[in-house]
Amino acid sequence: MNRRSWNTCLLGCLSLCLAVAAAVLDAQDGARQSAIRFNNDIRPILSEHCFACHGPDSASREADLRLDQRTGALASGAVVPGAADESELIERIMSDDPDLVMPPPAFGKPLDVRAKRLLTEWIDAGAPWEAHWAFIKPRRPDLPQPEGVRAWARNPVDHFILAELRRRRLEPNDVADRHALARRAALDLTGLPPDPELLGSFIADESAGAFDQYVDHLLGSSHAGEHRARFWLDAARYGDTHGMHVDNYREIWPYRDWVIDAFNANMPFDQFVVEQLAGDLLPNPTRAQQIATGFSRCNITTSEGGAIPAELDVRYMVDRVETMSTVFLGLTAGCAVCHDHKFDPISQREFYQLGAFFNNTTQPAMDGNKKDTPPVVALPPEPFAVEWEALQARRRQWRSQLATTEVAVREWWDARPAIPQHPVKATDEELVLWLPLSEGDSDGVALPSSATWATDHPTAGRGMRFGGDGEMKVEFPPGRTDQALTISFWFRTPDRVLPAKDLFQRMTKSKAGKNLGWKINSNSRGDVRFEIADGTGKRIQGLLPDNEALRPKSWQHVCVRYSGGQCTSSISILANGRPAFLRNPNEELIDAVDLPDTPLTIGKGLPTAGLSDVRVYRRFLSDEEVQLLVREFELNDVVQSGAAWADLSPDQRDLIALYYRLNLDKETSQVARELAESELRRDYIYGRSTTTLVMQERPSPPRAWVLERGEYDQRRDQVRPDVPAVLPALPAGQPRNRLGLALWLVDPDHPLTARVMVNRLWQSVIGSGLVQTSEDFGVMGSRPSHPELLDWLAVEFVESGWDVNHILKLIVTSAAYRQSSRVTKEKLAADAANRFLARGPRMRLDAEVLRDQALAVSGLLVRQVGGPSVKPYQPSGLWNVVAITGSNTRVFKRDSGDALYRRSLYTFWKRTSPPPSLAAFNAPTREQCTVRRERTNTPIQALVLMNDPQFVEAARRLAERTLAARSDAVERAGWMIRQVLCRPPSPADINDITAAAAELEQVFGHDKAAAEALLQVGESSPHGELDPAQLAAWTMIANMLMNRDDFLNK
């Protein structure tokens, strides 16, 4: 660095002068001139060529040199401000020596002459650093006043747009035709073409404020919230299945409806953020605020047998951080899972600090393949709503009573109690069967002749092993399918490999010839399945999942419980007292019917399996009561030992206390019983309720661990929740949990949240964002096309009270938006992607909008807002071909009637096989957060639009309406064009349509069968009074118009 090269010196001096001069200019008019700005000119070079080894990532940092911060660069001597020729950085980048030159040739990203010159000039100009633009709080810039702005601008947005157009010597287009503009605005704001009446009144209204009023009308429509929600659901990665492995149904559509309602109410965006990230942590959260937290429950989950819960917990946490970060911060935090971020100042430690916010949920790692993986809230149907709340309150009270009541266990113990035969108190009516099945204990039942006494039972002398003809029958009283039932027993899994056989079975056939009764079956793999059937063909089941199966060849305690709630969720199975997460293949409800007097058959076809201590209760035993049954022998041993209280282990004391509380203390035993009995009603109502996944915080303070290379079992430091240092600190006085995080995001001083959201609003209307990489505002993201406009909009957003519709209205009422979308080859050459808006936005409509538009213009659309997801047409076999046996989304059963014609955001989203006609138009799989869709143009799309039954049926319906509405071909052609394109027809279009209609009528006139066949496409029946050949021809015409490029584009 001592070697001086005089020509760099000269260059340096020269450029310093230039830079100073330019800086003065810059300060004068605020416009960007040729001065070197760190963020514009230098950072892109450093991040592309240098940061990989000399950036924020401490692990891969070479030579301890950090160039993303001024201090590091200066301290090392790499950069000597004002003296490029003394800076090692310059020496190294200019070097001809392959061992010295930077970047190293092997890196494959050499610097070009321009970059070298810029670096030199910048150092000579004093090497001013800037924080990355996106990390600096936006300030409202003054409105530029480019030439002609008064005449052209309709609102402040236009000042920025026109200023940039002037700089680029581009002229804006004329205003679009009013029909085109009306259609464009309706599609952008509601995702649907304008209602003909609304369109008519807008066209007729020639007053100055007509378009503003029209826009207000659109924003006030309930379809506006649906449309806005659809973008949000991509970001939230909403789906109707768990997304991995079995990919069963997941119930969370109330969250989807919450999003729609929030947008329809134009909920302030700060509230929208807080309720979704932390609604459960607000004081006295409402039901709606709880539902909102479904945002963090939309991630994909699994219950794959063999999966390791700790690994899954980390996956879910990482997904939640990445989603939060992409959606609200516009940062790609995911890179920091394994190492410090290469480009953005997010360290690995900071990533896990963010993770800690989400690492404190009560959610189990395994989703249980059930629709209602806890935590959930139940939304009971109207008749039960009040009762449900009261029941919940009562149960809460009972629970706290049980937990707080003092018991005089000690006194009782000192009196040397005796324990009765049954550790759980029950009347004779309740305990309907008791089979000890232990040697020397005559049960009064005939044992199968081949049975032998067990020798390997954990309590010596107990248990029986079935032989070859293993089967016994015992009397069993009649019952009902809505009556509670608890079956407790010790079971020894068989030695032999056996398929599932009925261990207990009291089934008969109903008059309808269907199964009526219940059974428990098992096999050598240790599965346990309980089933109860109501004689109409309906049945409910509970099945232990693979990873909770009983151990092979060993004795275990099993307790099967059914509360009588007539639904799947009223079944539970406990293996050794541990409640298992059941796999529930069907979600049916069963009828309440009598179970006739049938003997109970035990152990049929289970040779080498063993059984002991069978107790059947017609009552729902509580978890604690089951504990006593599991530990029955242990309890007996302790009592018989006569040990002094002081000699008992804490565990033994707990067991004694549990026994005392449930059996002897009047108050607590009564409460325990009521608690258990209330399960029937709880399950009954729950089984008839919609449920939705929510967040719930554990009581302990949140924390996480830094994971070496992101691996779940490589824990390093424990960290508490915090936010990256480059961003503002968490607000003082707020809790360090998700609520604190949410409040931090919506703090008016936050540099990112508002920018990121207004950018996505812009993107949704204009086609691409002001920051084109709407998911990445970091140093590797693209620079904003209009930085001042972005900041102006962000500040306006916050100061308007985070008013989403206000921003949308600003965008769509701007002169920029209202331009015609016609493009000349000069404009194409200057700005192919239309980022600078020298023409109005034009782009292919999104998947959902295309389908909804076809339904709307045909008259098929059913405009109901909200409700469970629906299954419209899709080709057969698509689910089946990917699904695992036993998945409840293996068989696609198409809905019928209205469900076929709902808006596409209600379409059931199976994430391992998303709706194919939407996927063809770049709808994401919803496996992870998506804030920007691709927009391709493919032959498959043509096939969908021409051949998919839902588009063909829509065409037929439109044809029917056309033929009914008008009687001659020219009139019909014009009418149809108006429906489809929301504008009057052109003579050329009329000519094309009438000519095609004549040709097609001839084709179908010659082939009536073909005409009939075409009219049969779709579920709705064709109009019977119209001539089939004519209707078929006009169906093709409608299909043709719905394939026009100007139908597919806005």
Added chain:
Amino acid sequence: MNVHPIDEWITQETRRQFFGRAGKGLGAAALASLTGSRQEASASGRPGLPHFPPRAKRVIWLFMAGAPSQLDTFDYKPTMTDWFDQDLPPSVRKGQRLTTMTASQPRFPIAPSMFQFERHGACGKAVSELLPRTGSMADDLAFIHTVWTEAINHDPAITYIQTGNQIPGKPTLGAWISYGLGTLNRNLPEFIVLNCAPRGQALYSRLWGSGFLPSIHAGVAFRAQGDPVLYLSNPNGVSDKARRLMLDRLQAMNRRIFESLGDPETQTRIAQYEMAFRMQTAVPELVDISAEPQHVLDLYGEDVAKPGTFGHNCLLARRMAERGVRFVQIFHRGWDHHSGLPSNLRRQTKEVDQPAWALIQDLKRRGMLDDTLVIWGGEFGRTIYSQGTLTKTNYGRDHHPRCYTMWMAGGGIKGGVTHGETDEFSYNIVRDPVHIRDLNATILHQLGIDHARFTVQHRGLDERLTGVQEEAQVVRQILA
């Protein structure tokens, strides 16, 4: 198709403009979505590719989903017979993690393979009696005994081997290849997936997804029933004549729209409708095997006439290879044998043995094996110890990610080679580990691609099929 010269000029101009603005990474890829046209955007692949002369033009991957047991097929462990029902020594297990399906087993009793192994060919490779035809072509195959992965469960493991990452969202091998090398044909997708009848473990559409690459590179899953390609057929009652009539009018209208608005996307759309029309002929022709001579059909075995079978799909794969489809992946399912392995494995191997052999023979006869890389294998291996009950003739095996066997043939792969060695329990790798990343690097290498230089910038990272930071080596020992 009649393209007006000025339209052509504009299309070209737009393309050049786009290349000029963003000559690397996704910028260039975005061109595909801008013009979207398959021929134009991807015919040539990415600039600079291939990096060196390829050995293979195309790939056919026979994917055995569910994970076949290496112990009962290719990784012969004769000494295990003496270990029947003895516990797997802790010194072998080394405390390595197990799935939660067997982690709580009181014992890990060794289950020797009940099947005989026979030596085949000049190389003398020992192959299970279950795969006689595969054995008979051992001299054409390279067996890798030491493929390994970190993932221990199906969903993450199959996602991992397909995309280089256990977490959904990354592009699959086929998508990378399509993106990198472009198409060899005009009317068909460059990445096609053929699914066999559902059985056992699940598949996911992400297994042929394009991740962050333009979705035009996603695999197209052909179907065994109904239209081979979704929405391919005209609706009932619509003849080709009626469709053509409608299309001609539509194209005229769209040309007028282009004239008034000048959007090059409209031009592309006109072209895509013509492409769709051509596909309506090309695809049925592709899947119609009626013109195949009887001796060829016989080669593939008795299932060949039944759509959705492995035999049928192998024949289709050959027809696709002939027509310039770059990457074909057949998913054969039902290899997840936690219990009842012997009987299940018999059924599985019977289904795949002959067709896989037939495919190699058929390619060879046509002189296509030299530049077609064929791969056989699944997402991980299986344990030497039995899951659940163990008898001499019945046992199950749990997931085993630490070593398993795959074979490769053709496309510049050396035949009659066995690469890598596992310990006598086929539990740990003794020599020459081949991570699934190495495998993917090798496949790319055969196609003329240096995996390390094949990057796409996504969210600020230079993404690769073989991972952003991870190491991967081409398995040079098996290259011809």
